[in-house]
Amino acid sequence: MVGHLMERLHQEIAEDLLRRVQSGEATSQELSVAVKFLKDNGIEAQATKDSPLANLIDSLPDFDDDTLHSKH
Secondary structure (H helix, E strand, O other), X not given: OHHHHHHHHHHHHHXXXXXXXXXXXXXXXXXXXXXXXXXXXXXXXXXXXXXXXXHHHHHOOOOXXXXXXXXX
């Protein structure tokens, strides 16, 4: 009984997070919860060519070690 209840709770959380992310209604806090939920469940993504993850990575600025360690 408890196992089934926990399974249902897990599924409902996953479905609610997915709905909020897909609808664009998710707050930054909810996105952080979704990321943690995926990480806690061993879900990882590979950045394949032209995937949303690869596009996100490509959009980030490049920093070299000199820039990161220089004092202003």
